[in-house]
Amino acid sequence: MTCPDGGQKERIxxxxxxxxxxxxxxxxxxxxxLDLTMPQLKVLLSLFVDGPLPCSSLAEAVGVSLPxxxxxxxxxxxxxxxxxxxxxxxxxxxxxxxxxxxxQLIERLWTSGQDWLSELLDRMDSADLETIEQALTIIVRAxxxxxxxxxxx
Numbered sequence: 001m002t003c004p005d006g007g008q009k010e011r012i013x014x015x016x017x018x019x020x021x022x023x024x025x026x027x028x029x030x031x032x033x034l035d036l037t038m039p040q041l042k043v044l045l046s047l048f049v050d051g052p053l054p055c056s057s058l059a060e061a062v063g064v065s066l067p068x069x070x071x072x073x074x075x076x077x078x079x080x081x082x083x084x085x086x087x088x089x090x091x092x093x094x095x096x097x098x099x100x101x102x103x104q105l106i107e108r109l110w111t112s113g114q115d116w117l118s119e120l121l122d123r124m125d126s127a128d129l130e131t132i133e134q135a136l137t138i139i140v141r142a143x144x145x146x147x148x149x150x151x152x153x
Contacts, residue, residue: 026116031109039064039072044081044098048106052097054087081105 034041042062047053053061059069073096076082081102087093098106121129 029112031112034109037072039068040076040081043069043072043076043096044102044106047082047096047098048103048110052095054093054095058096076102 036044039062043058046058046061055066055069055073058073059066062069062072064072073082073084077084080099082096083099084094084096087095121132124132
């Protein structure tokens with residue numbers, strides 16, 4: 001595998017930044033109406049994707065201390081977005097998982113993002129769609145290879 005030259009990599013990074021800047025005012029309404037802090041949203045997304053996790057794993061993933069994470073989890077519990085239950089295999093550990101309400105919230109956010117992207121793709125021609133499909137396939141492949149080095153909970 002060859003690495004891109006520095007100029008090519010910088011152009012790609014610049015284009016990625018342009019994508020985020022151009023899309024910043026097009027965030028789906030459901031995301032704007034969200035009344036969660038960034039750590040709370042990160043926790044809900046982690047639990048949605050990875051399933052039940054202990055406080056220590058969530059604190060590590062979000063990059064906060066255990067006491068801070070416990071506070072985040074209690075606020076999510078107070079909003080009925082997560083449930084905290086003893087681990088059946090180790091009763092000293094508490095596992096956190098989304099409640100039905102928490103799961104529905106993340107599904108709604110996920111769906112609104114997919115709907116937004118679908119509408120964007122509808123405005124593109126087939127040649128551009130083919131290029132995007134190829135690029136995303138390459139990115140997914142690279143992420144899959146890198147997954148062994150990532151945090152997995």
